[in-house]
Amino acid sequence: MKVGFYQFRPLFGKPKQNCHKILNALDNVDADLIVLPELALSGYYFKDKNESLKYAEDPENSHRLDALIGLAKNRNMHLVIGFAEKREEQCYNSAALIGPNGIEHIYRKAHLFNEEKFCFDQGNTPFIVNEVNGVKVGIMICFDWVFPEASRTLSMQGAEIICHPSNLVLTFCQQTMLARCIENRVFAITANRYGEDKRPQGSLKFTGKSQVVAPGGKLLHRAASQRDALFITDINPNEAHDKFITKHNDLFGDRRPEFY
Amino acid sequence: MKVGFYQFRPLFGKPKQNCHKILNALDNVDADLIVLPELALSGYYFKDKNESLKYAEDPENSHRLDALIGLAKNRNMHLVIGFAEKREEQCYNSAALIGPNGIEHIYRKAHLFNEEKFCFDQGNTPFIVNEVNGVKVGIMICFDWVFPEASRTLSMQGAEIICHPSNLVLTFCQQTMLARCIENRVFAITANRYGEDKRPQGSLKFTGKSQVVAPGGKLLHRAASQRDALFITDINPNEAHDKFITKHNDLFGDRRPEFY
Numbered sequence: 001m002k003v004g005f006y007q008f009r010p011l012f013g014k015p016k017q018n019c020h021k022i023l024n025a026l027d028n029v030d031a032d033l034i035v036l037p038e039l040a041l042s043g044y045y046f047k048d049k050n051e052s053l054k055y056a057e058d059p060e061n062s063h064r065l066d067a068l069i070g071l072a073k074n075r076n077m078h079l080v081i082g083f084a085e086k087r088e089e090q091c092y093n094s095a096a097l098i099g100p101n102g103i104e105h106i107y108r109k110a111h112l113f114n115e116e117k118f119c120f121d122q123g124n125t126p127f128i129v130n131e132v133n134g135v136k137v138g139i140m141i142c143f144d145w146v147f148p149e150a151s152r153t154l155s156m157q158g159a160e161i162i163c164h165p166s167n168l169v170l171t172f173c174q175q176t177m178l179a180r181c182i183e184n185r186v187f188a189i190t191a192n193r194y195g196e197d198k199r200p201q202g203s204l205k206f207t208g209k210s211q212v213v214a215p216g217g218k219l220l221h222r223a224a225s226q227r228d229a230l231f232i233t234d235i236n237p238n239e240a241h242d243k244f245i246t247k248h249n250d251l252f253g254d255r256r257p258e259f260y
Numbered sequence: 261m262k263v264g265f266y267q268f269r270p271l272f273g274k275p276k277q278n279c280h281k282i283l284n285a286l287d288n289v290d291a292d293l294i295v296l297p298e299l300a301l302s303g304y305y306f307k308d309k310n311e312s313l314k315y316a317e318d319p320e321n322s323h324r325l326d327a328l329i330g331l332a333k334n335r336n337m338h339l340v341i342g343f344a345e346k347r348e349e350q351c352y353n354s355a356a357l358i359g360p361n362g363i364e365h366i367y368r369k370a371h372l373f374n375e376e377k378f379c380f381d382q383g384n385t386p387f388i389v390n391e392v393n394g395v396k397v398g399i400m401i402c403f404d405w406v407f408p409e410a411s412r413t414l415s416m417q418g419a420e421i422i423c424h425p426s427n428l429v430l431t432f433c434q435q436t437m438l439a440r441c442i443e444n445r446v447f448a449i450t451a452n453r454y455g456e457d458k459r460p461q462g463s464l465k466f467t468g469k470s471q472v473v474a475p476g477g478k479l480l481h482r483a484a485s486q487r488d489a490l491f492i493t494d495i496n497p498n499e500a501h502d503k504f505i506t507k508h509n510d511l512f513g514d515r516r517p518e519f520y
Contacts, residue, residue, distance in 0.1 A: 110516045114506040126519050146443050146511065148408035149520040170505075172442050172477060179439040182432050183406050217432060245430075246374040251406065256370045259386050260409040 001135055002031040003161065003187070004232035007210040007223050009195030012043030013055055019064040022081075023071055031077050031232045033132055037193040037210075038082030038109075038142045038165040039093065045197035045204050046084075046119040049091055056086035059103055065096065073100040078132045080139055080191075082165035084120075093120045095139050095165045097130055105130045105139070110150065113143035127153040135160050135237045142166040145173045145180070145190075155184035156252065160240035164190040168207045174222065182217035185251060186240045189213075194226045215240050261395055262291040263421065263447070264492035267470040267483050269455030272303030273315055279324040282341075283331055291337050291492045293392055295451040297470075298342030298369075298402045298427040299353065305457035305464050306344075306379040309351055316346035319363055325356065333360040338392045340399055340451075342425035344380075353380045355399050355425045357390050365390045365399070370410065373403035387413040395420050395497045402426040405433045405440070405450075415444035416512065420500035424450040428467045434482065442477035445511060446500045449473075454486045475500050 006025055010018045018041050026034060038044070041064050042055035057065055065083070072079055078099045085094035085106065092108040093116060108123035109116075127150060129136040138154030140162060145151070154162055162180070166173065177188050194208035208225040212233060223229035243251045266285055270278045278301050286294060298304070301324050302315035317325055325343070332339055338359045345354035345366065352368040353376060368383035369376075387410060389396040398414030400422060405411070414422055422440070426433065437448050454468035468485040472493060483489035503511045 110519055111509075111514055114508045117508050123516075143509075146505065147515060148412065148443055149515070149517075152408065153520050172439075175435070176439040176442060179432075179436040182436060183408055245406065248374045248377050249371075249403075254371055255407060255409070256383075257409075259370055260413050 001033065001133065001237055002232055002234050003033045003189060004031055004212065004230065005035045005189055005191035005210045007037065007192055007194060007208060007229040010037065010040050010043045010193055012045065012197045012199065014043070015041040015055060015064055019067055023067060025230055026071055026075065029075055029077070029230070029232065033078045033080070033137065033161070035163045035189045035191040036079060036081040036165060037191050038095070038167040039084055040081050040165070040193070042084045043197055044167045045199045047199060047201045049119050052084050052119040053086055053091045056084035056091050058086045059096065059106065065098070065103065068098050069102050072098050076100055080163040080165060082141055090121045091119070092123060093141060095141050097137065097139065099132070107139040107141065109141040109144065111143050111147055127157070129154060129157045129159045137161050137163055139163050142168060145176055148180070148183070151180040151184055151186070155186050159186055160237040162186055162188040164188055166190055166192040168192050169204050171207060174209050174211055177211065177213055178217040178219060181213040181215055183251065185215035185243050185245070187212070187214055187235060187237065215242070261293065261393065261497055262492055262494050263293045263449060264291055264472065264490065265295045265449055265451035265470045267297065267452060267454060267468060267489040270297065270300050270303045270453055272305065272457050272459065274303070275301040275315060275324055279327055283327060285488070285490055286331055286335065289335055289337070289490070289492065293338045293340070293397065293421070295423045295449045296339060296341040296425060297451050297453040298355070298425040299344055300341050300425070300453070302344045303457055304427045305459045307459060307461045309379050312344050312379040313346055313351045316344035316351050318346045319356065319366065325358070325363065328358050329362050332358050336360055340423040340425060342401055350381045351379070352383060353401060355401050357397065357399065359392070367399040367401065369401040369404065371403050371407055387417070389414060389417045389419045397421050397423055399423050402428060405436055408440070408443070411440040411444055411448070415446050419446055420497040422446055422448040424448055426450055426452040428452050429464050431467060434469050434471055437471065437473055438477040438479060441473040441475055443511065445475035445503050445505070447472070447474055447495060447497065475502070
């Protein structure tokens with residue numbers, strides 16, 4: 001299965017340009033699954049919920065998401081992309097699994113980071129897995145990384161690949177995702193953005209270094225910090241079925257939930 | 261609070277000599293809490309349960325544990341030490357919290373590693389915290405590190421310091437313990453052994469590099485791989501009370517257990 005990420009620098013409040021950038025970058029790609037950053041259409045650093053609503057997409061009526069569905073159809077692939085999701089007066093920091101036939105799943109970020117709490121409603125969707133060409137794919141967004149329960153819940157539902165759209169400002173995540181892949185023996189694709197959102201209320205820099213990690217915590221690739229990066233690699237998702245870290249230790253079977 | 265570890269190389273099947281080594285090393289120590297490796301009295305690589313029982317200590321009747329209680333009393337300190345615990349026909353891979361007045365708690369390893377499954381009974385004690393001079397201390401042993409639920413459970417019960425006696429043969433633990441201290445914002449003292457247990461059934465090498473990690477994943481010290489190391493540092497356990505990773509993110513308050 002050919003999987004990867006596209007790391008770039010979304011421009012704040014320019015969804016049309018950001019969408020165009022993605023369409024161009026992935027126009028000739030040969031892949032089964034590409035993960036894009038969090039809030040890849042709108043940019044990140046909203047000042048309040050009115051502003052996030054202003055730049056949000058209504059999945060029922062979005063030229064941008066429709067264009068991405070068109071891309072998925074043309075390339076016969078799946079995308080996972082973070083976007084601001086408008087549902088009437090609600091606004092979620094969401095990620096969509098997009099296939100050739102449309103949006104197959106929307107996950108709404110369960111753990112909002114810092115000032116996101118003033119710009120988004122708290123996610124209300126469970127951590128579930130979806131199938132992409134028969135491979136079980138789970139989604140979590142950015143700050144979900146710090147809660148081991150997020151990747152654990154997805155993995156225990158059978159996720160073979162965790163898709164992880166991100167806009168990281170802290171520096172701990174990339175390393176900690178290795179631990180997530182050690183403890184759960186899954187693949188994880190962290191698609192981060194880079195660059196800076198300079199806004200009246202402040203400025204945020206993003207850390208790039210998008211990565212693909214294999215079960216056991218093996219880093220297959222980590223991108224540079226501050227440049228566009230399209231990376232695709234061929235993985236065998238079946239590797240995520242083997243939960244044995246030693247001959248006698250099945251990491252899931254050995255759990256002792258009666259003590260947790 | 262002065263805390264630390266003593267890393268050494270226990271000799272297989274020589275509990276008297278190993279105990280003597282510990283007593284000598286800590287004879288003049290000025291500390292409140294010292295963590296020692298897993299199975300620090302017996303050595304590690306038993307061939308079966310009969311052999312582990314042979315070198316195990318019955319806490320009700322153990323010259324070695326009594327000597328360590330004497331040490332704790334003389335130095336007015338606490339020790340956490342891993343040992344093979346014999347209870348009639350049962351044998352556990354345990355760790356004792358020892359204070360000036362005796363054994364204050366025994367934790368029995370919940371997640372047995374590899375061939376330990378043939379040498380020990382599965383732990384049957386919950387993850388709980390004990391107070392040492394008013395500071396909340398939790399215990400987990402070696403391979404418990406790979407299950408995020410172990411350190412999570414201790415931390416959510418208020419553990420400020422996780423004491424982690426270890427005999428590590430894998431190489432992932434030390435780095436992953438940084439993640440445990442990021443996600444739980446606790447201190448963790450991993451006391452590992454070094455050297456090799458050469459036995460008829462095979463040989464195991466241990467990785468040393470004992471360490472003390474502060475909340476947020478800050479590595480305060482990591483020992484060398486293959487030498488004795490006594491390390492003591494002054495920490496402020498109150499730092500573990502602050503679960504805020506950003507101004508608006510309390511890592512425990514922000515959990516969404518309804519989705520885990």
